[in-house]
Amino acid sequence: MKKKYVFLTSFILLIISGFLVGHVYYKSKQLQEVRKAMLDELSTKYGKSFIVSNLSYGKALGNKTGTYTADVYPKGEKSLEFQVHLSESGKILDESYKEMIWRREAIKSWEPFMRKLGITSYAVNIHIPEEIEEQYGVEDSYNDILKKHKHIMSEYLFIGQIEKDFDKKKEILKVKEITNHILRRELQDFSIEWRYYENGSKNADVFEMRKTTPSYSWHFSKKDVLKGATEENLDRFFIQHKKETSPTR
Helix, strand or coil, X not given: CHHHHHHHHHHHHXXXXXXXXXXXXXXXXXXXXXXXXXXXXXXXXXXXXXXXXXXXXXXXXXXXXXXXXXXXXXXXXXXXXXXXXXXXXXXXXXXXXXXXXXXXXXXXXXXXXHHHCCXXXXXXXXXXXXXXXXXXXXXXXXXXXXXXXXXXXXXXXXXXXXXXXXXXXXHHHHHHHHHHHHHHCCCCEEEEEEEEECCXXXXXXXXXXXXXXXXEEEEEEHHHCCCCCCHXXXXXXXXXXXCCCCCCC
16 A cells, blocks of 8 residues: 555646646746847847846736746847847837936936035936827937927936035035026936945945935935025935944843
8 A cells, every 4th residue: 555655646746747847847938939039139220239138927816827037138249238138929018228328318317416515426317208208219319309298207316325424515516506407408307316334435326326225315306496496495305314223132
C-alpha cells in the first residue's frame, strides 16, 4: 500500500512538473514574440533601434486578459528609457517616447537658469494634454510646443541641494527668483519641490535624494503664489523636518 502511495505521489508530481515546464516554456516563447513585435513596431515608427531592459506580464484578479509592461530605450541612449504598455496579443496600447524626448528638452531649457543659481541636481516633469501631444512628433521641439500651448501645459520642478550651513534668508531669495521665473512662463499649472540636505553628493540624482528625508524644504504650486512670490508668502510653505533618531533601548 505504501509503495502504491509513493508511486501515485511521484506520478502526480511528474505531471505537475511537466505542466509547469510547459507553461514556463510557453510564456517564455510568448514574451519573445511580444518583444520582437514591439521592437519592430517602434523601429518602424521612429526609424531607429530600441533595447528592452525589462518586459513583464500581469493580470488583475478577475480579468480574463492581462497586459505587458516594458522598459525600453533607444540604442545608445539609456537616459531616455521609457515605458510601453501592450495588450495580451502584443499590440502597443501606449508608450511615452515622445514625452521623454520633450522632458529632456524641458530640463535642458532650465539649465542656464539653474546654473546661475548654482543648482546641479534637478528634474522637470511635464504635462502636455493628449489632444495636443497627438498633433506633434519627436521632430517637433518642446520649446515650439510650449510657445503655442503654454496656457494648457504644466511643469513640475524637483530640486535637491546639499547645504551644510543652511541660511534660510539667503535660500528664500533663490526660491523667490525661481518662482517669479516660472510664473513668467505663463503655464496653466506648475509646482516646485525644493529639498535641502546636510550631507550627500551635489550631483546626485534628485529622485534618489527624494527617497530620504531632507533637513529643510519648500513645496508649493501655482495656486499658492498667484498673489505674488513674496518672501512672506513663500515662508508659509517652508518646512524644517525633524531629524530621524534611533530608538532607545
